[in-house]
Amino acid sequence: MKFFWIGLCLSLLTLNSFAQDSNFELSGTVTSQTGDALDGAYIKIGDQYFWTSEEGFYSAKLAEGTYQIEVSIIGFTSLDTVIQLQQDKRLDFVLVQSVNGLDEVMLEGHQHKKTSQQVLYVDNEYLQDQFSGSLASSLEKLPGFNAMQIGSGASKPIIRGLGLNRVAVAENGVKQEGQQWGADHGLEIDALQVEDLEIIKGVGSIAYGSDALGGVVRIKNNKVPEDGLSGSVYTFAKSVNNSLGGSAQIAYKKNDWFVKGKLTGLTFGDYNLPTDQISYLNFDIPIYDEQLKNTAGKELDWYTQIGVVKDRFSSTLSVSNVYQKSGFFPGSHGIPDVSRVQPDGDTRNIEEPFQRATHFKVISNSNFVFENGELDVDLSFQKNHRQEWSLFHTHYAGQQAPEINPNLELDFDLDTYGAKTTYHHDFDKRNETQIGLDAQWKNNEIQGFNFLLPEYHSANYAIFAIHEFEASKQNLWTLGLRFDYGKIDMEGYYDPNLYEFLIGNNQSEETATAYAQRSQDLNRDFTSFNARVGWDHRFNEQFSSKVNLGTAFRLPTAIELGANGIHHGSFRHEQGDPNLNPEQGFMADVSLNYAENSWNINLSPYAYFFSNYIFLRPSGTFSLLPHSGQLYSYTESEALLTGLELKIDKEIGRWHFGVAGEYLYNQQLTSSRSRNYPLPFTPANNVFTEVGYQLFTDSKVLKASEVNIxxxxxxxxxxxxxxxxxxxxxSLWGMGFQTKLKFDDFKANINFRIDNLFNTKYFNHTSFYRRLQIPEMGRNIQLSIKIPFGQS
Incomplete structure (x- = not known):
């Protein structure tokens, strides 16, 4: 197989010389109705992105074919059209100024402001085409991005080998807060409701604070709809777990106000595995009918938004709720038992053990426009309620089942309040400064017959400043500073049943007391000061680069400071350390870009050094908790993380070639070289390659049709x-077909694909079920259809 890909790459280089004759130039200008050139207008041609020059000029080398073109810039009504390109063509656009003077905070999803950071832009159409059951898994084709899988309906993002509490997810400027530390549950985010999304690779701590070491997944759901009624209906089906789902979106805009509503529902059954047996803890466990029992689930999400847009003021109020319920494979909780995995005759039944999560969120975004600046005010409330249910069981005598909800094993109820204000001031066309205040308050309550994480209250206050200086059209400099003050107050927890159990097993009173005091009262303060400098440089029309240097930080979480119990999600006894310090690090990030003649190449080396990276380390001693195995302790160590990302895209006639690869290397740096292990949860080096071919280029019914492998x-x-x-x-193979169907006023986007085409048995190193030797899902056939209506 490797010879095939080597030959493919060589063919690309060879074909490039022959491709020049089949490429045509599409060029033109973007101006206002008064004839003024629009600098920085955003132009999307097919899957490629362009921006106009200072004179409003754009130019693109494209292969023969049919292309959909979208043109937009803040303050003007966007345009879209479809063209047939068979020769060099000039196409000028005249944009009409918006009556309401749309401001940046409301439409920034379609204008990608020049920045020194590495940013990947994804729209709703891409997410729906690539939808794989969850947000993170739907983005895995992007370079440097991986998903930590939890069954078939949930996952967590990993950027550059960093995940969990080291990647921030933000919606409309507000950072998502749940139980991010857990590897056994996913994001409470509806991927099908996301309008636009940006992945900021590299440290995003200056603007988003703690949890943004690896990067930021920035979701934008504040796009202003067009006048009148518009919307869409999206449905999909998957074979690997008999998944069925749909999402409906509707919007109405009149004059300077608008309202939007979204609803998503899906249900899935036990998913298929390419194996009939697994081995865990020296037990051979059968997988009947190659289906992993009790991995079914369901999800129901809704989202509403109301907004007003005026000349110098705009505001939106968004209210949403995500509900998820999914089963755990019975072998993942407790001692393996063959009888527990016997089929029950219903592949959609969700039995205990299972998890249930609800995330309710209210976000208020307001923007005030002044003569030389803008003020953004973001207020939010989030309620994340996560539960694990399992038939009551105790590992030692004396513990009685609770009278209320006796099978509720773990219950985390987290309330988060947030307030953020950012003032943007334009000194002139070349200098812009942002100054912001960011505050957040959390309260986490617990219940359940098991103990893992104590109750806690926390607060974080920060001030930050970012200045951008455009020295010339070729050079943009960025300087960012941030100071954080955080505090956490954790409640102690004493377990008398455990004390009696240990005394009965001839442990000393000192040892029994130490174990029975599962968590101590803790009140700690933290401070951190950080800085970042960035440089965006364009050498010429083909070559450009981005360089970022700076510091990074992350405050220790409640689980790292106070955990002490058996975590079924990780299959071990986890113990926190109340003396941990904030993570501190240094980072260097470089992005090299080349674009010409439909070649788009990006090479991104990076390196991080941490003075005290926090991770779970085997202690080398066995826990005295029954059935818990080795004790894993949260500890800190110097660490090095480095890597390289590569992305190549090329158009040759009707052919499209894409390659996205990632190399990762990291390790702990201790005083003993024999203990310099790599860091946990590190994805393996990987490369994704795709070849597509355009079909029906002359058809008036089937638009933008492509088959790919x-x-x-x-x-x-x-x-x-x-x-x-x-x-x-x-090595996994897949194939797909997509097209846009059009009959008069009827439109439909159709996407068909097959993943894991040859039903390959494989393991994902970062998967929740990896420790149980459970392989990933087998062959999956998926069909999705989107039908837009109204002004869309």
Missing amino acids: NNRSVMKQDRIAQGEDITPGY
Whole structure:
């Protein structure tokens, strides 16, 4: 197989010389009705992105074919059209100024402001085409981005090998707050409701604070709809878990106000595995009918937004709720028992153990426009309620089932209040400064017959400033500063049943007391000061670069400071350390870009050094908690993380070629070289390749039709942390077809694809079920249809 891909790459280089004759130039200008050139207008041609020059000029080299074009810039009504390109063509656009003077905060999803950071832009159409059951898994084709899988309906983002509490997810400027530390549950985000999305790779701590070490997934759901009634209906089906779902969106705008509503529902059954047996803790566990029992689930999400847009003021109020329920494979909780995995005759039944999560969110975004500046005010409330249910069981005598909800094992109820204000001031066309205040308050309550995480209250206050200086059209400099003050107050928890159990097993009173005091009262303060400098430089029309240097930080979380119990989600006894310090690090990030003749190449090396990286480390001693195995302790160590990302896109006639690869290397840096293990939860080096071919280019019914074949090759992951297993490499093939159907006024986007085409048995190194030796899902056939209506 490797010879095939080597030959493909060589063919690309060879064909480039022959492709020049089949490429045509599409060029023109974008101006206002008064004839003024519009500098920085955003132009999307097919899947490629362009921006106009200072004179409003744009130019693109494209292969022969049919293209959909979208043109937009803040303050003007956007345009879209479809053209047939068979020769060099000039196409000028005249944009009409918006009556309401739309401001940046409301429409920034379609104008990508020049920035020194590395940013990947994704729209709703891409997410729906690539939808794989969750937000993170739907983005895995992007370079440097991986998903930590939790069954078939949930996942967490990993950017550059950093995940969990090291990647921030923000919606409309507000950072999502749940139980991010857990590897056994996903994001409470509806991927089908996302309008626009940006992935900021590299440290985003200056603007988003703690949790943004690896990057930021920035969701934008504040796009202003067009006048009148518009919307869409989206449906999909998946074979691997008999998934059925749909999402409906509707919007209405009149004069200077608008309202939007969205609803998503899906249900899925136990998912298929390409195996009939797994081995865990020396038990051979059968997988009946190659279906993993009790992995079914369901989800119901709704979202509403009302907004007003005026000349110098705009505001939106968004209210949303995400509800998720999914089962755990019975072998993932407690001691393996073959009888528990016997089929029950209903592949959609959700039995105990299962998890249930609800995330309710209210976000208010307001923007005030002044003569030389703008003020953004973001207020938010979030309620994240997560539960794990399992038939009551105790590992030691004396513990009685609770009278209320006796099978509720873990219950985390987190309330988060946030307030953020940012003032943007334009000194002139070349200098802009942002000054912001950011405050957040959390309250986490617990219930359940098991103990893992104590109750806590926390607060964080920050001030930050970012200045951008455009020295010339070729050079943009950015300087960012941030100071944080955080505090956490944790409640103690004493377990008398555990004390009696240990005394009965001949442990000393000192040892029994130490174990029974599951968490101590803790009140700590933290401070952190950080800085980042960035440089965006364009050498010429083809070559450009971005360089970022700076510091990074992350405050220790409640789980790292106060955990002490058996975490079924990680299959071990986890213990926090109340003396941990905030993570501190230094980062260097470079992005090199080349674009010409439909070649788009990006090479991104980066490096991070942490003075005290926090991670779970096997202690080398066995826990005295029954059935808990080895004790894992949160600890800190110097660490190095470095890597390289590569993305290549090329158009040759009707052909499209794409490659996205990632190389990761990291390790702990301790006083003993024999203990310099790699960091845990590190994805394996991987490369994704896709070849597409345009069909029906002359058809008036089937637009933007393409058939494609793809391959994901993942290397063996043998650079593992203590307690992890080596994961073999694998190669997955897939194929797909997509088209836009049009009959008169009727439109439909159709997407058909097959993942894991050859039903390959493989393991994902970062998967929740990896420790149980459970492989990933088998062959999946998926069909999705989107039908827009109204002004869309």
